[in-house]
Amino acid sequence: MQRSSYRYLVVDVFADRPGAGNPLGVVLDAADWDSMRMQAFAAWTNLSETVYFLPPTTLDASYRIRIFTPRQELPFAGHPSVGAAWVSLETGLVSDTDRLVQECAAGRLPVRVVGTGPQRMITLRAPRARPVGIEPPPQALRAVLASLPTAGLQAALWNNGPSWWLMELEDDAAVRGLAPDLAAIAALTQATAAVGLAVFGRTPAGADHDLAVRAFCPADNIPEDPVTGSVNACIAAALDAADALPGHDGRYIASQGRELGRDGRVALQVDADGEVWIGGHVQGIIDGRATW
Template sequence: MTLRRYLQLDVFADRPGAGNPLGVVLNADGLDTAAMQAFAAWTNLSETIFLLPPVEGADYRVRIFTPRQELAFAGHPSVGAAWAAIDAGLASPRDGALVQDCAAGLLPVRVAGSGARALVSVRAPRAQRIDIASLAEPDAIAAALATVSAPLSLGGRGPALWDNGARWWVLELTDAAAVRALQPDLPAIATLTRACAAVGLAVYAPAEAPDHQLAVRAFCPADNIPEDPVTGSVNAAIGAQLAADGGFPGGATRYVASQGRELGRDGRVEVALDEQGEIWIGGRVQAVIRGRADW
């Protein structure tokens, strides 16, 4: 029997019960891919991560799994991984900086503060907009997209498929009320995302609120996650789209997104654009469960 240290965190959360839950296996040495995938399916969280000894040039290594597949990058697992590595004594920031090793490469991490009040930010892999004409069966993808889009109140930017280590459809709606009131067609979204190997589909719109500038929701029914509470890779993809199409709200270099309110887990994601045009996503982390897993 091998007992492994296990954490369950709430990421992008200012209190336990907010944000997005994350499973963390701290000493994952000896687990092969099949065992990791099986454990991630068992937790049935949107993502479960496994921390491993780092390669040269990194402070820690992480592998990221949904219940169905491994991801090269995901936002709330990356923020949670950095927090967990520090909390467990596996890594120590140098001048507030760490380097994460994941399937998407070596990613810089910034840490300000400590404990539950620490703000952890990770630089997302540079997002690429995918032309569906370059994919297999583009006509079927276009038809599936039309089915999903038809009932929505779309904003000025057309639907776009972005890939930053996780592939997402990103759709701007007219306003925050349209985002909040959306009743998604989950079977249609699952058909669309399976057709182009996407994780899911996200909607967003500007919000006039004192503590956030964007309202966001994300749906991953093909992964048996009808709605994801708070999604770092989605918010990074949205940030990339905004930066490419005229800039962040109000011409700022950072903004805060609200996601998860409809699930009772209203989280906050801080999105920043640096001088090199890279997107950073950040938030706070709460530890909810500390224990051991026998797997």
Template sequence: MATRRYLQLDVFAARAGTGNPLGVVLDADGMDTASMQALAAWLNLSETVFFVPMQDPAADYRIRIFTPGSELPFAGHPSVGAAWAALDAGLVDADARALVQECGAGLLPVRVEKTADGKRTIELCTPRRQALSTPPVAIPASLQALAAADAAPVLWSNGPAWWLLRANSAGAVRAFAPDFAAIAAFTNATDATGLVIFAPEAGAGHDVVVRAFCPGDAVNVPEDPVTGSANALVAAWLAAHAALPHADGRYVASQGRELGRDGRVQLRVDADGDVWLGGEVQPVIRGSLDW
């Protein structure tokens, strides 16, 4: 039985316990897909990443991303966490300021900033959003009541496919009591990863409030604490509707407070329309696993 290095990180977290946990298997060479999926299901975190041999010589490292229910071509908090882990574990030059991640979505640029106290902040360019055709499935009544009057829900993808619903107020997002069975049926019927609701909220240190629900078969996580791919699509939606909170394209999203977290996601929409996703990462567990 192979012993493999294992990390558990808290991503989009200013301190441990406030973001989204991520499992990281640093030595996944030799693991097949079934083994990776079984371990991700057993760990029961929203995602687990596995470092595997690179296929593209332009990459600095390669990962595969698994939820408890399926493999994803891209996900935000696993990608930010993986870049941090690659630097921390010495899989890449520890002083690198630019990296290239290889994953199911292709090659993604990564930028690394170091603070005065030596901490790293990761910023990753997410895949471009794609608008998907909307299947003829009725949106649950609770979601119809939540939606802003001038913003119909849309189904967009940047790897995972998310329903985006601009809510009528930040208070409505915070107070929303999800019907998980209805959301699961809706996302399963439309082949969506999940549903994200959002609204502007001028709060302490943030500009937008976000919640993401993925109780369906693809992920099987009722409410995700802090969701990078969903936040990146929200940023793309705001840019498309000329509704970014700041003229420079930068803002901070708050997610997870309803689950006892206080995740902060840093977003930037650049002049080319690319969405950059970033935040802080905290190491929580360092060890090994036998699988």
């Protein structure tokens, strides 16, 4: 028999203070929820993602989650993964430790933990990103490119669980001032089975971050996502492949969400094996119960 009341949290991910990052809905102990129920609740929350905790299926996993947008399930997403790791520790679901293993549809992903509480830094290894070949470019891509001041890397579709279109713009000012054509972006993402489109631009020397990033998912009823871990991991992989990483020693900071009144920060690292790690802080906002 299904229970009707479940512990439900909302946390703010990639945020050094409440309200600065990307909200994440979290349902604990969702072992008796089926896919339709999860999708319906995720659509109702209207958050960019909602995660559900389930018993792990392997002995080496610390916990297991499923990740849903309002429209579909994702094998991996960055801010839900960072947020879920934080929740697993803060709620006592797992013992306090500096190493975790997250099980999700994209596989088992290692997690590093430093600190405690709101200052706890969660860093997770993203699934390896790869370019998705689409030739020739669809008409929908040409329609999007016509309105963007692109520069640097050529526009490309990358996948690290979800698929994202990545487009480098002239600089951070071009990213900040962009008025996106959401209808054209929706057409492009639907035509190519992508979750969304991300633009990024480099900042001047001396700034407290290296890239400005924005991500748009209008086909998922998310016109602009505040802070997106999987996008930033894909961007890092694309820049690494082109030997064009900013920062030093494969490490840099991305800023995302300012255009939505947020100020999310994602710490990126590309290690010696070419693996991308994404990190950030998490703030607890709501801890209650959901009846569904």
